[in-house]
Amino acid sequence: MNAKxxxxxxxxxxxxxxxxxxxxxxxxxxxxxxxxxxxLRQTSINAIIAMxxxxxxxxxxxxxxxxxxxxxxxxxxASMIAVDTPLxxxxxxxxxxxAALGMASGTIVAFFGVQAxxxxxxxxxxxRGLVLVYxxxxxxxxxxxxxxxxxxxxxGGYVAEIPVPVIIAALAFLICxxxxxxxxxxxxxxxxxxxxxxxxxxxxxxxxxxxxxxxxSGALSALAGIILTARLESAQxxxxxxxxxxxxxxxxxxxxxxxxxxxxxxxxxIGALIIGVLNNALNIMDVSSYYQQIAKGAxxxxxxxxDGRSKASSR
Amino acid sequence: MTALLELEGVDKAFGxxxxxxxxxxxxxxxxxxxxxxxxxxxxSTLMKIITGIYHRDAGEMRLRGKEVQFTTARQSMDAxxxxxxxxxxxxxxxxxxxxxxxxxxPVDRMGRIRWSEIERETRHWLGTLQQQIDPWTETxxxxxxxxxxxxxxxxxxMQAEIIIMDEPTDALTDIETQILFDxxxxxxxxxxxxxxxxxxxxxxxxxxDDVAVLRDGNMVHQGPVSxxxxxxxxxxxxxxxLSDQYPYVPAEPADIRLKVDHLVAPGVRDVSFEARAGEVVxxxxxxxxxxxxxxxxxxxxxxxxxxxxxxxxxxxxxRSPRDGVSAGIGYVTEDxxxxxxxxxxxxRQNLSLSGLFRFTNTTGHIDxxxxxxxxxxxxxxxxxxxxxxxxxxxxxxxxxxxxVSIAKSLVAQPRILILDEPTRGVDVGAKRExxxxxxxxxxxxxxxxxxSSDMPELMGISDxxxxxxxxxxxxxxxxxxxxxEAIMRCTxxxxxxxxxx
Numbered sequence: 131m132n133a134k135x136x137x138x139x140x141x142x143x144x145x146x147x148x149x150x151x152x153x154x155x156x157x158x159x160x161x162x163x164x165x166x167x168x169x170l171r172q173t174s175i176n177a178i179i180a181m182x183x184x185x186x187x188x189x190x191x192x193x194x195x196x197x198x199x200x201x202x203x204x205x206x207x208a209s210m211i212a213v214d215t216p217l218x219x220x221x222x223x224x225x226x227x228x229a230a231l232g233m234a235s236g237t238i239v240a241f242f243g244v245q246a247x248x249x250x251x252x253x254x255x256x257x258r259g260l261v262l263v264y265x266x267x268x269x270x271x272x273x274x275x276x277x278x279x280x281x282x283x284x285x286g287g288y289v290a291e292i293p294v295p296v297i298i299a300a301l302a303f304l305i306c307x308x309x310x311x312x313x314x315x316x317x318x319x320x321x322x323x324x325x326x327x328x329x330x331x332x333x334x335x336x337x338x339x340x341x342x343x344x345x346x347s348g349a350l351s352a353l354a355g356i357i358l359t360a361r362l363e364s365a366q367x368x369x370x371x372x373x374x375x376x377x378x379x380x381x382x383x384x385x386x387x388x389x390x391x392x393x394x395x396x397x398x399x400i401g402a403l404i405i406g407v408l409n410n411a412l413n414i415m416d417v418s419s420y421y422q423q424i425a426k427g428a429x430x431x432x433x434x435x436x437d438g439r440s441k442a443s444s445r
Numbered sequence: 446m447t448a449l450l451e452l453e454g455v456d457k458a459f460g461x462x463x464x465x466x467x468x469x470x471x472x473x474x475x476x477x478x479x480x481x482x483x484x485x486x487x488x489s490t491l492m493k494i495i496t497g498i499y500h501r502d503a504g505e506m507r508l509r510g511k512e513v514q515f516t517t518a519r520q521s522m523d524a525x526x527x528x529x530x531x532x533x534x535x536x537x538x539x540x541x542x543x544x545x546x547x548x549x550x551p552v553d554r555m556g557r558i559r560w561s562e563i564e565r566e567t568r569h570w571l572g573t574l575q576q577q578i579d580p581w582t583e584t585x586x587x588x589x590x591x592x593x594x595x596x597x598x599x600x601x602x603m604q605a606e607i608i609i610m611d612e613p614t615d616a617l618t619d620i621e622t623q624i625l626f627d628x629x630x631x632x633x634x635x636x637x638x639x640x641x642x643x644x645x646x647x648x649x650x651x652x653x654d655d656v657a658v659l660r661d662g663n664m665v666h667q668g669p670v671s672x673x674x675x676x677x678x679x680x681x682x683x684x685x686x687l688s689d690q691y692p693y694v695p696a697e698p699a700d701i702r703l704k705v706d707h708l709v710a711p712g713v714r715d716v717s718f719e720a721r722a723g724e725v726v727x728x729x730x731x732x733x734x735x736x737x738x739x740x741x742x743x744x745x746x747x748x749x750x751x752x753x754x755x756x757x758x759x760x761x762x763x764r765s766p767r768d769g770v771s772a773g774i775g776y777v778t779e780d781x782x783x784x785x786x787x788x789x790x791x792x793r794q795n796l797s798l799s800g801l802f803r804f805t806n807t808t809g810h811i812d813x814x815x816x817x818x819x820x821x822x823x824x825x826x827x828x829x830x831x832x833x834x835x836x837x838x839x840x841x842x843x844x845x846x847x848x849v850s851i852a853k854s855l856v857a858q859p860r861i862l863i864l865d866e867p868t869r870g871v872d873v874g875a876k877r878e879x880x881x882x883x884x885x886x887x888x889x890x891x892x893x894x895x896x897s898s899d900m901p902e903l904m905g906i907s908d909x910x911x912x913x914x915x916x917x918x919x920x921x922x923x924x925x926x927x928x929x930e931a932i933m934r935c936t937x938x939x940x941x942x943x944x945x946x
Contacts, residue, residue, distance in 0.1 A: 312810055312811055313805075313808075314805040314809045314811055315809055317794065317801060320794065321790070321794070324790045325786075325788070327784050328786060328787050329787075330746075330766055331746055331776065331784050331785075332770075332853070333765075333767040333769065333770035333771075333799050334767070335765070391789060391790065392789060
């Protein structure tokens with residue numbers, strides 16, 4: 131591949147580098163190990179959700195229910211920790227619940243042929259209602275048992291100076307990358323997004339793949355919910371509101387097509403980092419949080435247009 | 446004779462692949478020029494340069510002597526060039542009239558669409574083509590042939606000086622083809638310049654004044670039709686002699702591979718037949734006779750409602766294409782674009798999709814080295830023209846796509862291969878390659894069901910021909926007793942019965 135092609139294929143990466151260079155020129159505090167680790171930690175939750183979202187979007191779907199699933203999983207997990215449930219049991223149960231909720235919208239999409247947008251919008255609304263019923267609208271503390279302390283480490287701990295959420299996100303990324311690039315399942319995900327009818331006629335069990343894809347998204351949302359709850363030592367009924375938008379933004383910033391069939395999980399990771407760096411930079415630059423929204427939107431627009439242009443010109 | 450459009454020394458490359466090399470091409474007023482050439486010779490690219498969809502890398506294009514450079518399709522349209530596309534570019538949910546005037550609706554000063562004018566004009570142009578179609582009919586409800594006529598009416602309504610027709614007769618019946626020829630005759634009389642792209646050599650000689658032949662991006666011949674004969678034309682197209690269009694090899698049928706007993710499925714009313722290993726069974730019939738439906742029912746894509754299917758003596762339940770693949774059935778669809786290949790994906794991913802299980806271990810890990818090796822083997826064996834194993838499908842020519850489509854089902858190593866219109870939209874040279882391929886597969890002991898509307902092809906390649914009509918088998922012919930007339934009678938047999946019943 132020539133240099134031009136390399137740049138064209140990696141627009142998101144160059145965008146991230148450019149962004150970081152610009153911010154570091156502005157503020158000497160940006161490019162420090164502490165701040166960079168901080169960005170990684172803040173990014174990890176969105177990155178984990180966005181990885182699940184990548185699977186869904188690659189099949190030409192969308193998952194709006196991730197924020198609600200995150201909140202419900204967090205609430206269930208907090209209440210289990212609060213009654214001294216063994217950590218591993220609490221974690222596995224929570225992730226299983228997330229997968230089951232994801233599978234519920236997956237079932238509606240795969241077997242009833244409802245559009246993913248609608249199916250997951252319904253799931254988003256209903257699961258959020260479930261959260262409010264379950265928590266009675268109040269935060270659930272993780273309690274005072276010893277297990278709560280070990281639980282906190284998942285969100286707030288460090289291993290060799292690296293925040294635990296960053297390690298979890300990195301592991302999740304490696305697994306997702308492997309699955310998408312080196313397994314039959316990953317190939318089928320791309321094929322379904324590329325052309326569902328072709329995939330079906332080639333012998334792909336389309337419904338089953340979709341089911342697993344939405345379950346994966348739900349499970350990863352639950353994992354993000356665990357990290358958030360652990361760090362805050364409590365589950366908030368309003369947790370995860372609008373998280374689906376950041377996750378979708380990360381996927382799209384990473385160059386994955388909303389039409390399905392094209393994109394890379396590496397791109398999603400970079401997309402999540404761009405959003406993370408941007409949030410951090412706007413804070414460092416002391417931009418008012420009102421303006422931050424506008425700036426974020428503008429950067430996303432810029433990135434997507436640049437990516438779209440480079441792809442159009444490569445034809 | 447005035448030249449309406451002249452191209453001189455046109456070059457075009459995609460990446461490192463040179464598709465057109467110094468092409469000269471002239472369209473003259475009051476003449477029909479045929480553009481012939483195999484798939485991948487560069488015909489579509491040349492037409493897309495003329496219509497402003499692609500930009501030429503070098504060379505000149507003059508419209509009535511004036512140098513032009515179109516950067517959008519709109520500019521070429523405004524300059525008086527209309528194109529009738531091979532693939533239907535109509536929006537199925539819109540009415541016929543809306544489609545014909547899409548993007549150039551007549552409006553009044555308030556911006557309101559003048560529907561009465563659309564209706565009148567639509568009626569007029571469809572009338573020119575002798576079509577009694579109501580302008581407000583939903584386009585998707587028309588037959589493919591009718592849609593093609595709407596497409597032609599749209600091009601006519603633009604009243605362009607130059608009209609390019611890309612395989613306009615592929616979807617048409619004989620009657621409609623004749624109507625089109627009459628219209629072309631009239632347009633020629635009005636002094637328009639027409640370009641006619643067709644694989645049907647007979648039509649070229651019947652209708653065109655000049656013929657231009659592209660081969661591998663070079664314009665190898667341009668001159669009056671009267672100065673060349675069919676053999677000469679084919680020689681120019683393929684660059685060699687074509688001895689025998691249908692290279693039949695006698696079969697040595699072995700045991701019964703497939704036994705279909707009283708099969709009932711959507712579009713299939715009651716079908717029983719047997720097919721042997723090492724045998725090509727041809728299926729003749731009109732469009733809508735139920736051949737595609739039968740093929741899909743056997744494959745599992747349209748599961749059977751009753752009846753039974755036995756493969757090598759084993760009763761087999763087929764409820765999905767997945768079942769079909771595991772039972773050893775390969776199905777090559779007639780619609781490569783929508784059902785056959787993922788156009789935006791690479792050659793490798795497409796080729797290995799059906800047979801991916803062969804390279805996958807129990808944990809789901811794909812052995813990419815084995816996959817690449819096998820895919821490369823098929824690309825070479827089928828002489829697919831591509832610049833790499835990861836080339837995007839949409840950049841391949843139709844004939845090459847069709848080879849990939851067949852290869853894709855073979856990667857899964859089927860025992861039975863169902864080919865639905867395997868040579869539709871494929872040029873003479875590639876057709877013959879596909880026939881040879883069918884012979885090789887037959888010799889390897891595959892049981893092949895050949896579903897085709899091309900009668901000479903069916904009679905030339907099949908060991909046995911079964912005829913379908915209205916969801917039933919209405920005839921069965923051994924190779925040496927098959928004659929076209931008898932088959933034709935069978936293709937309409939079920940219709941009579943249906944009308945009576």
